[in-house]
Amino acid sequence: MPSFDAEFRTKLQELFTWRRDVRHFKTDPLPPxxxxxxxxxxxxxxxxxxxQPWRFVLVEKDAPRAAIRxxxxxxxKAALDGLDGDRAELYATLKLAGLDQAPVHLAVFCDPDPDQGGGLGRQTMPETLDFSAVGAIQTLWLAARAEGIGLGWLSILNPDDVxxxxxxPIDWRFIxxxxxxxxxxxxxTPELERAGWEHRSPLSQRIFRR
Structure with a gap:
């Protein structure tokens, strides 16, 4: 087993800190x-x-990209129309998608009943398949950040549209x-924090003891 020393753990913490949700991209292509x-x-x-229920779909053609946009x-627009006053003005200034700049578009789906795994561990909590797909996204996110590559998660979409x-396949769930x-x-620093949309709260508010 490899040894992960204090220097590595410090760098790992820096990786976690600098993993941000990117909304402004350069148009430069990634290395091949x-x-x-x-x-x-x-x-x-x-x-x-x-x-391994995740299914990665590389969106490379103009037509599907246009449909997503x-x-x-x-x-x-519907989200903006649901806001009033200062909150609406601030929302209108936020850039919530990198669709026009990011060179790579990747959709992630979950196969809801994969043969692989034989159903182990998901009889009582089938949603763990979705959780597994999210774990793959987080792994991708950190690996990308370690190479200086950014990732933005766009959620203002209708799953059926995507x-x-x-x-x-009709039974794949959009993640x-x-x-x-x-x-x-x-x-x-998260962009939404810098923009004044929201601020991170203390960890103590999210820890409970029973």
Missing amino acids: DALDRLLAIADQAPSVGLS SSFEVHN SNALDV AYLCIGYPQQETD
């Missing part, structure tokens, strides 16, 4: 082998019953639409 390498790392994420525009645009590329700005 970067995405394959990152997806191979993501595929090592833990999964319930070793089911159309869905975002509709639902982003599934239809990408022509995936995430990810924009991947080099960030325009490096920061260790």
Whole structure:
């Protein structure tokens, strides 16, 4: 087993700190082998019953990308229309998608009943399949950050719109639409915090003892 010393643990903490949700990307392409390498790392994420239920869909063609952007525009406007006053003004200034800049678009789905894993561990909590897919996304996110690559998670989308645009099996569950590329700005502070939308609360508010 490799040894992870104090210096490594310090660098790992820095990686966690600098892993941010990126919304402003450079248009520079990734190195030719970067995405394959990152997806191979993501595929090592833990999964319930070793089911590996994540399904990665690279969105490379203009038509599906345009359909995704159309869905975002509709639902982003609906979100804005649901706000009033200062909150609406602030929301309108936020850049909530990297769709026009990020060179890589990656949709992540979950196979709800994969043969792999034999159903182990998910009889009482089938949602652990979705949790496993999210774990793969977090693994991808950290691996990308370690290479100076940013990732943005776009959630202002209708899942049915995404599934239809990408022509995936009807039973796959949509988990995430990810924009991947080099960030325009490096920061260790969440963009929404810098913009004044929200501020991180103390960890003590999220720890409970029984």
